[in-house]
Every structure is written in C-alpha cells, then in structure tokens.
Amino acid sequence: MANEFYVPKKYDSLNDRRGYHSHRGKKKCGFLRCCCCCICTLFLILIIIILAIALTVYFLDPKVPTYNIDNLDIKDFNIKNGIKLHTNINVVLKATNPNKYIALDYLSNEVSMAYSGSILSSGHFPPTLQHGHATTNLNVILKGDADFGPTMQLQLLKDQKMGYIPLLIMVKVPIQLVIADFFHLKKFVVRVNCSMVIDSLEPNKKPKILKKVLTYDFHL
Incomplete structure (x- = not known):
C-alpha cells in the first residue's frame, strides 16, 4: 500500500x-x-x-442711560466746635432711561459729596424701578459731620469770596435690567462722578452751578 x-x-x-x-x-x-x-x-x-x-x-435696541445733577439746595452748612462741619444738602439726581423695552431697577446705593479731597456728607435715594422712556428725579439728602480744620476753613473762605467753590459728587448704584417687567437680568454697578463748581455754600441760599463735568463707569 x-x-x-x-x-x-x-x-x-x-x-x-x-x-x-x-x-x-x-x-x-x-x-x-x-x-x-x-x-x-x-x-x-x-x-x-x-x-x-x-x-x-x-x-x-439697548441704549446707555444718562445722568445729570441740576439742583442743589443747601439746608445747613455750619462749622461747630471750631473743627466740625455740619452739612445738610439736598441733591437732585436726574436719571434718563432712553430704552423702550428695558426698565432699570436701582438698588441700594451710595451718594457722597467731597470738597478738597475730603468727604463732607453722604446719603442715598430709595430703591426705584424706572420704566422705559422715562426721566426720574432722584432726591438725595446728604448729611454729615466731618472734620474741618483751620486749613480747610481758610481754603473754603477764599473760595467763597471768589464765588468759585469746587465740589465732587460721587454716586455708586447697582442696577438690574428688567425686560418686559418680567425678566430680571444680571445686575451691574454704575458709578457717576460729577465735578462741579458753584458760587456759594451758604445755608438757605440756592447756589448757582457755574461749571459741571460728569463721567460714567459701568462694571459687573
């Protein structure tokens, strides 16, 4: 095989x-x-x-709101005990919202007034909801008892005689955008600085605003 x-x-x-x-x-x-x-x-x-x-x-069509200060009313402006300045000043902050569909919700705020680099008084205005296409006058009462030594007193006396007193009004206010009175967006902070020159700081006498410059700052 x-x-x-x-x-x-x-x-x-x-x-x-x-x-x-x-x-x-x-x-x-x-x-x-x-x-x-x-x-x-x-x-x-x-x-x-x-x-x-x-x-x-x-x-x-969002637009930036505008602010202005048109009126100051001096209720009290007196030096007490030689070194303390007591102030009571009514300031009208004019806020204009040019937006049609966006409202501005002004929250807790701070307003202060300074002279020669020193804060003289402070206050705030009530929280306010400002609707679209509106102009609102926000009344602020500024009160304070600030240290006001001889050097500043002499400077103020000199400015009073010249009728040329420089002041700085500072506003810090958080604002929340409201769309159609329903949607609340994230808030942002507005700072308004108003450098102005007035002719007088005498009590019960309405000062004349000689010069005014406003600057704005917006941030989250």
Whole structure:
C-alpha cells in the first residue's frame, strides 16, 4: 500500500488579512462620521445662539442711560466746635432711561459729596424701578459731620469770596435690567462722578452751578 500522507488544507482566510483591514476601516469611518455629526451639531447650535442674541439686541435696541445733577439746595452748612462741619444738602439726581423695552431697577446705593479731597456728607435715594422712556428725579439728602480744620476753613473762605467753590459728587448704584417687567437680568454697578463748581455754600441760599463735568463707569 502506497504511503499517503494527510496534508491539511490551507485555508486562504488564515493568510488573507483583507477582511481584518476592512473591519478596521469600517470602525474608523464610523468614528469619523460620528465626530463630524457632533461638530456640525455644535456649530449649528452656536449659530442659533448667535442669531438669537443678535435678534434680541436688534429688537431691544439697548441704549446707555444718562445722568445729570441740576439742583442743589443747601439746608445747613455750619462749622461747630471750631473743627466740625455740619452739612445738610439736598441733591437732585436726574436719571434718563432712553430704552423702550428695558426698565432699570436701582438698588441700594451710595451718594457722597467731597470738597478738597475730603468727604463732607453722604446719603442715598430709595430703591426705584424706572420704566422705559422715562426721566426720574432722584432726591438725595446728604448729611454729615466731618472734620474741618483751620486749613480747610481758610481754603473754603477764599473760595467763597471768589464765588468759585469746587465740589465732587460721587454716586455708586447697582442696577438690574428688567425686560418686559418680567425678566430680571444680571445686575451691574454704575458709578457717576460729577465735578462741579458753584458760587456759594451758604445755608438757605440756592447756589448757582457755574461749571459741571460728569463721567460714567459701568462694571459687573
């Protein structure tokens, strides 16, 4: 009987790696397709958000409010015990909101008056909600008992004689934007500095404002 040896068949699949590479290629394509879909979705969401913000800004047409000080009323301005200055001054802060759909909610605030670098008096006005297209007069009573030594007294006497008294009125007020009387947005802080020159600081005499410069600062 002839010698016959059993030779196992060689399966082409063991040596052919095309199927392996094809499987990896499908996985890679699927991963790239998923990444592309995610990026496109995020890009679309970003475009929608930008368009929504742009349309909101266009519709609301936000404008910066303006402030002014038109009136001072000196109730009391006297030196006591030789070194203390007692003051009681009524200041009218005029606030104008030019926005139609945005109201301004004025929260707890600080108002002070300084002369020659020293704070003479301070006060505040009540929290107020100012609607759109409105001008509001905010009455502030400034009271104080400040140190007022001989040097400052001589300087004030000199300014009084010249009829040229420089003052600085400082306002710090947090404001919250209110849209359509319903949506309350994040508040921001407004600082208003009014450098003015008046002709007199005598009690019960309305001073004349000779010069006035206002500066604004807005921050979160």
